[in-house]
Amino acid sequence: MKNIVIFASGTGSNAENIIHYFKNNNSKSVVAVFSNNSNAKVVEKAKKLNIETVVFNKDELYGDVVLSKLNDFKPDLVVLAGFLFKFPEHIIAAFPNKTINIHPALLPKYGGKGMYGNHVHQAVLDNKETETGITIHFVNEHYDEGGIIFQKSVSIIDCTTFEEVSMKVHQLEQEYFPKVIDKLL
Template sequence: MKNIVVFASGSGSNAENIINYFAKSATARVVAVFCNAKNAGVLERAERLNVPSELFSKEDFLTPLVLEKLKNYQPDLVVLAGFLAKIPADIIAAFPNKIINIHPALLPKYGGKGMYGMHVHRAVAENRDPETGISVHFVNEHYDEGNIIAQHKVALHPEDQAEEIAAKIHRLEQEFFPIVVEEVLQKQ
């Protein structure tokens, strides 16, 4: 059985989807949720789904504390599911090619610091892109620059606003993110 640790900062819909997907798996399971926001909905979801959670501060993240807690769960894969903080170099070094992230655009478009959630969707809408999508990529020392594992696209209408784009992206995330996580685990 392979161990997955999910990092999330927000409501946790992607985290819950991954937890539920692997609850039926004979090959992997989510063993913990790590969160850096004390009021994040993901903490309630994790508790309801009987998955241990680890809450940490921004200051803790910059010390060896989070890395030590993470090592205790012996993760085969660390999955960032709406996690907004940059991963420290010591964690990346401890888990080379074992940390993946989902980004709500077709990288390299709309990546980088500050490009998350509605910021991305507004930029896509303003540029009237004919399509957008999700990118799952390995995490390195730079925002959204790790090797791309998978991308899934959706067509846009010229009148689509950021909210409609967000809904389309959410459907892609829910459908494909757990499958990509499983594929990465199978290749290990």
């Protein structure tokens, strides 16, 4: 059995989608959801789906606590799905080429510190881009600079608000993120 551990900070729509995708899979499954936010909807969703949850604070993330708990789950893949902290180098080193992230733009454009969620979508609109998309990439010590695994673009010529851009990007995330995880494993 291949074990997937998801890190998320917010609503958990991608985490929930990934959990459902692998729910009846006999060779791969989501074994835990880690979150830095005890009030995050992702924690509630994971519990409802009978997925173990681990909530931690910043000190535990950058210390040894989170890595120790993560090792208990023996992950074959660590998936960042809307996780807002910079991922610690010592955890990346413990899981080389086994930690991935999804970014709501076509990297290397619109990546880096502070570029997440609607900040990205608004920047894309402000720069009058005609397309945007998703990038699934390996995580390294720099924000959004790890090797690109998969990209998919979508036209946003008809979009006038970041909410419209967000909806199109979210559709790509829901369709492709679980499939790319499946293929990687």
